[in-house]
Amino acid sequence: MSGPTPASAPAASPLPPAAPSAPTDSPAVAPAVPVDAPTPLNDSSTPDASSVAPISPAVTATPAVPVSPAVTAAPAVPVSPAVTSTPAAPVSPAAGRDGAGVAGARLPQVRASSSGPAPTRITRPADALAELIAGNRRFVSGRPEHGHDVSAAATASGGQLPHAVVVGCIDSRVPLEAIFDQTFGSICVIRSGGHVVDRAVLGSVGFAVSALKVPLIMVLGHVRCGAVDATVSALRTGSRPDGDVGYLVDEIAPAVRGVGLDDPDVTAKAMRAHVARTVRRLRDVTGVPELVAAGSVSIAGAVYDLDTGWVDLLT
Structure with missing residues (x-):
């Protein structure tokens, strides 16, 4: 053992x-x-x-579990100052001119200079048209200059220097400031179904030209316009819509009849004819004929392509 x-x-x-x-x-x-x-x-x-x-x-x-310090570090809500410091400046004007936010919090006020130099007025019709065309190219290429930041709104809040008044359709797929890549204060926008003109539209164009001194009036139609299509359908069936919608049909109908209901491409052609007809009608706005004759105002018609984003000028 x-x-x-x-x-x-x-x-x-x-x-x-x-x-x-x-x-x-x-x-x-x-x-x-x-x-x-x-x-x-x-x-x-x-x-x-x-x-x-x-x-x-x-x-x-x-x-x-120094994981817990990590958790503590994150909630070390210096996150909130970070958020405040960046957007705070731009957000303040939207919340209130006195610098008070929606919840009553006091934020730094944005000055007009915070978003760059003040815009300069475009006075020549050709320059105004060139700016809209250039903006559309930027939009189509995916390189817009204006993202509609609130600081840009603050810059324009002291006054406006628009270089164009654009009359367009209410179609939600045709936001005029976006497709022309224009910032706050650069264009006046008037929209109605099928860009139909009534006294309110005529008066608005007249105000833009006389009071705001815009050198360019543009009428913008777009492909596959529902108002034009509804007019073609109403004329073919003989069934005019009731009420105020019927007014839109009545105003677009002359362009459709001019093309002819038997034309296989009547809707597209009627839309262009309706743009041209609207351009002619805006030439009669009070004060516009004299300005056009003097070369200080120009009127242009154009069509927006929903598929490509391009704007084509009508000759």
Whole structure:
């Protein structure tokens, strides 16, 4: 019995060196090893601390719930000052001229100079038309200059210098400021179903020309216009819509009849004819004939392509 006893003593002696090897690899693990599991460390199936070393750091890394500082750092709501500092300047004018926000918070006020130099007035009709054409090219190419930022609205709030009045359709797919890439204060916009003209439209054009001194009047139609299509359908069936919608049909009908209901492309051609007819009608706005004759105002007709975004001038 005494013979086997010394034999088992050397078998236990390799185990003590196993404990030092763990601290050698990772000093931080030393406290975790005795606390976690001396029993697993004595398992003969795991060689020394080689398998324990990887496990210990993992255990240490996970409980190293310095994740909680990370969480604390994020909520260290300096996020809110960051948000305030950037949008705060532009947002203030929209919220109120006195610098008070919607919730009553006081924000820095935006000055007109914050969005760049003040716009200059375009006085020549050819220059105004060139600006609209250039803006449409920027829009189509995906490189617009004006994103309708609130700071631009603040810049224009002190006064306006529009260079064109654009008469267009109410179609929601034809936002005039966007397709011409124009900023606040640069164009006056008048919209009605099928760009139909009534006294309110005529008066608005007259005001833009006489009071705001715009050098360009543009009438913009668009392909697949619902008002023109409804007029073609009403004339073919002999069923005129009731009420005020019938007024739109009555105003567009002359252009449709001029093309002819038998024409296979009557809707597209009638739309262009309706644009040309509207241009002629706007020439009779009070004061406009004299300005056109003097070369200080020009009237142009154009068509917007819903599919491509291009605006084509009518000759």
